[in-house]
Amino acid sequence: xxxxxxxxxxxxxxxxxxxxxxxxxxxxxxxxxxxxxxxxxxxxxxxxxxxxxxxxxxxxxxxxxxxxxxxxxxxxxxxxxxxxxxxxxxxxxxxxxxxxxxxxxxxxxxxxxxxxxxxxxxxxxxxxxxxxxxxxxxxxxxxxxxxxxxxxxxxxxxxxxxxxxxxxx
Amino acid sequence: xxxxxxxxxxxxxxxxxxxxxxxxxxxxxxxxxxxxxxxxxxxxxxxxxxxxxxxxxxxxxxxxxxxxxxxxxxxxxxxxxxxxxxxxxxxxxxxxxxxxxxxxxxxxxxxxxxxxxxxxxxxxxxxxxxxxxxxxxxxxxxxxxxxxxxxxxxxxxxxxxxxxxxxx
Numbered sequence: 001x002x003x004x005x006x007x008x009x010x011x012x013x014x015x016x017x018x019x020x021x022x023x024x025x026x027x028x029x030x031x032x033x034x035x036x037x038x039x040x041x042x043x044x045x046x047x048x049x050x051x052x053x054x055x056x057x058x059x060x061x062x063x064x065x066x067x068x069x070x071x072x073x074x075x076x077x078x079x080x081x082x083x084x085x086x087x088x089x090x091x092x093x094x095x096x097x098x099x100x101x102x103x104x105x106x107x108x109x110x111x112x113x114x115x116x117x118x119x120x121x122x123x124x125x126x127x128x129x130x131x132x133x134x135x136x137x138x139x140x141x142x143x144x145x146x147x148x149x150x151x152x153x154x155x156x157x158x159x160x161x162x163x164x165x166x167x168x169x
Numbered sequence: 170x171x172x173x174x175x176x177x178x179x180x181x182x183x184x185x186x187x188x189x190x191x192x193x194x195x196x197x198x199x200x201x202x203x204x205x206x207x208x209x210x211x212x213x214x215x216x217x218x219x220x221x222x223x224x225x226x227x228x229x230x231x232x233x234x235x236x237x238x239x240x241x242x243x244x245x246x247x248x249x250x251x252x253x254x255x256x257x258x259x260x261x262x263x264x265x266x267x268x269x270x271x272x273x274x275x276x277x278x279x280x281x282x283x284x285x286x287x288x289x290x291x292x293x294x295x296x297x298x299x300x301x302x303x304x305x306x307x308x309x310x311x312x313x314x315x316x317x318x319x320x321x322x323x324x325x326x327x328x329x330x331x332x333x334x335x336x337x
Contacts, residue, residue, distance in 0.1 A: 022330065030326040034319060036204075041212025045236060054235035061227025065216065068224070148208065152201045 017086035035076035107143035188257035209243030221311035271324035278317035
């Protein structure tokens with residue numbers, strides 16, 4: 001494992017992402033954040049509508065937002081891979097990183113289920129919502145909250161491990 | 170760099186002392202909350218903007234406009250958090266071009282909001298039939314909003330990479 005991580009970490013691509021250029025790490029991490037805001041934000045809006053917020057908004061046309069979410073996911077996945085290549089040891093030795101990956105799978109899976117079984121259900125706006133609709137929406141909201149927190153705390157838990165002391169900033 | 174009087178004042182406040190004392194736990198938590206606020210803002214305002222620009226035409230503009238109060242809640246929460254961040258490390262924000270640009274784009278977004286609610290555009294949104302095409306004026310406001318908020322996010326994220334090379 002260590003030799004593989006060292007191999008990745010010393011590759012040209014990894015070194016380029018870590019270089020001082022604003023076009024490298026800062027741009028990649030910013031795109032990762034923009035993607036997160038659109039994917040999580042768009043999904044949260046769908047969840048809130050299912051839970052009864054803005055009830056005049058029909059659910060069926062909201063499915064048109066889903067491709068935007070998948071576009072955001074593509075950006076997040078591509079930039080996430082680059083960030084992982086830049087700092088493989090930092091990520092893969094942190095248990096929180098694996099929790100974050102599980103939360104990604106859960107949150108994305110819920111977007112897929114909600115889009116398929118609720119937004120695209122026949123006559124969704126004429127009939128009452130499926131019995132599990134609100135449960136899915138609450139699970140989705142919880143997954144996004146946990147995922148965003150996990151993503152942010154990765155930057156701090158890593159330092160705690162490296163230095164053995166609570167880090168500042 | 171010498172400390173200016175305004176910074177001495179910020180550093181003499183209770184808020185600064187509080188942030189300084191609890192910094193290790195407070196900072197990651199506040200950043201996470203700041204991301205929640207922004208996600209809510211982009212989710213609600215971004216959806217409205219995309220609808221106004223022509224996506225998901227089956228949603229009446231007035232219906233999707235009901236999301237906006239949530240975006241405003243996220244925005245107010247983030248401004249309050251931003252004040253706490255600033256009081257914690259004033260020099261790291263004040264002498265930071267990314268932070269200054271962020272304030273500029275926040276002003277652009279703010280003026281855009283005033284143009285929307287201060288003109289007849291908002292009345293049009295409330296009465297526009299579901300199938301009707303959105304007037305160009307509203308599309309321009311929506312496009313400006315979307316670009317300005319993404320620019321705020323970009324500049325916010327760049328604050329870290331443009332820190333002044335000194336700590337007071």
